[in-house]
Amino acid sequence: MNRLLALILLFGVTGWMGTQAETGEADLSALERGKAIAFDRNAGNCLSCHMMDDGELPGNSGPPLIQMQVRFPDRAVLRQQIWDPTIRNPQTVMPPYGKNLVLSEEEIDLVVDYVLSL
Amino acid sequence: MVRTTILGAGLLLLGSVSLVSAPLASETSDTNSGIDPQADRQALRDFYTQRFPDVPLEEHKNGVYAFDEGAREQWLEMEDFPPYEIAVDDGAELYETPFADGKGYPDCFGDGAVKGRYPHYDEVRSEVVTLEMAINDCRADHGEAPLAYDGAEITRLTAYMAYVSRGQIIDVALPEGEGPLAAYEAGKRFYSTRRGQLNFACSSCHVQLAGNRLRAERLSASLGQVTHWPVYRFKWQDVGSLHLRFNECNSQVGAEPFPPQSEEYRNLEYFLSYMSNGLALNGPASRK
Numbered sequence: 001m002n003r004l005l006a007l008i009l010l011f012g013v014t015g016w017m018g019t020q021a022e023t024g025e026a027d028l029s030a031l032e033r034g035k036a037i038a039f040d041r042n043a044g045n046c047l048s049c050h051m052m053d054d055g056e057l058p059g060n061s062g063p064p065l066i067q068m069q070v071r072f073p074d075r076a077v078l079r080q081q082i083w084d085p086t087i088r089n090p091q092t093v094m095p096p097y098g099k100n101l102v103l104s105e106e107e108i109d110l111v112v113d114y115v116l117s118l
Numbered sequence: 119m120v121r122t123t124i125l126g127a128g129l130l131l132l133g134s135v136s137l138v139s140a141p142l143a144s145e146t147s148d149t150n151s152g153i154d155p156q157a158d159r160q161a162l163r164d165f166y167t168q169r170f171p172d173v174p175l176e177e178h179k180n181g182v183y184a185f186d187e188g189a190r191e192q193w194l195e196m197e198d199f200p201p202y203e204i205a206v207d208d209g210a211e212l213y214e215t216p217f218a219d220g221k222g223y224p225d226c227f228g229d230g231a232v233k234g235r236y237p238h239y240d241e242v243r244s245e246v247v248t249l250e251m252a253i254n255d256c257r258a259d260h261g262e263a264p265l266a267y268d269g270a271e272i273t274r275l276t277a278y279m280a281y282v283s284r285g286q287i288i289d290v291a292l293p294e295g296e297g298p299l300a301a302y303e304a305g306k307r308f309y310s311t312r313r314g315q316l317n318f319a320c321s322s323c324h325v326q327l328a329g330n331r332l333r334a335e336r337l338s339a340s341l342g343q344v345t346h347w348p349v350y351r352f353k354w355q356d357v358g359s360l361h362l363r364f365n366e367c368n369s370q371v372g373a374e375p376f377p378p379q380s381e382e383y384r385n386l387e388y389f390l391s392y393m394s395n396g397l398a399l400n401g402p403a404s405r406k
Contacts, residue, residue, distance in 0.1 A: 060331050
């Protein structure tokens with residue numbers, strides 16, 4: 001009984017700590033970093049072509065980025081679309097962010113997570 | 119969903135025209151070289167007719183103002199007090215100022231209304247000659263040092279010469295024979311080759327995406343891109359040349375710039391001018 005209680009307490013406590021320290025604050029700021037990269041004119045500049053989130057004056061050359069989890073159940077497919085969209089469509093005007101080193105691998109991951117949250 | 123479908127249809131259409139009609143041209147071409155400027159020009163005109171059904175092709179000489187209603191009004195107001203007027207006046211004065219030998223530009227160009235003759239392929243020199251080059255040739259013939267191609271003086275001269283040439287119809291001779299076809303092909307390839315970190319060709323933005331918005335900015339059609347230079351741009355706070363604008367677009371996409379009047383840019387101007395055959399010259403102009 002004591003052991004069980006101790007376990008519950010232990011998991012309860014670490015679980016709670018995890019929520020605060022990692023899932024909560026850390027993930028939120030990771031999403032914000034992803035958003036900043038996506039919006040920045042000198043980084044992703046995705047807004048020049050996509051309507052997304054609360055971005056102002058979006059362009060209209062690409063589809064609006066909404067309901068992304070439904071459209072991209074497989075994260076790897078979305079990541080590839082951003083890393084090199086010419087794989088899926090050689091004629092596309094969307095820049096190959098990973099292949100041409102426009103964004104680093106880490107930045108791409110941040111953008112992918114952010115886009116999946118839309 | 120609806121949006122995606124429309125976009126899909128648009129891209130399909132573009133796929134078949136494929137960056138200034140390369141596949142179309144080779145299908146319909148019966149020349150040995152496979153280069154067919156006439157077919158290219160027709161394909162491009164057809165493309166813009168479909169893309170902008172309400173815009174007469176000639177109207178593209180006004181760039182984005184041909185179809186961006188909001189911006190057009192501001193622009194027309196601006197044209198009431200044309201910001202390039204001072205450059206034209208300064209240019210007129212430079213034009214009339216004699217060289218050290220007592221002769222001057224009028225001895226080379228008469229009244230200066232000669233813009234419609236440029237660019238053209240010069241068979242003797244085996245290269246494309248532009249108005250800027252002809253100005254420096256004139257100076258050389260009279261023992262004067264050349265003007266810097268990115269300098270204020272040459273741009274004021276071309277502003278004046280563009281002004282007195284208004285209304286001339288662009289009529290670049292059909293590129294025929296080895297030299298002209300090679301120059302034409304180089305210009306065409308430049309326009310449709312993807313470059314820079316962002317992997318854009320000129321045609322990505324001005325053909326594939328023409329009329330769309332990049333953020334708040336509408337994208338002009340290739341037809342008419344050469345009609346109205348030099349341009350006073352509020353961003354530049356001055357008049358600037360077509361080749362300066364080429365470089366701005368080039369650097370936007372992280373691509374190597376070329377010197378003004380380089381062979382690359384003269385061939386590009388030659389290609390774009392042939393595409394714009396039939397449009398009226400209306401320089402200088404003002405742009406954001």
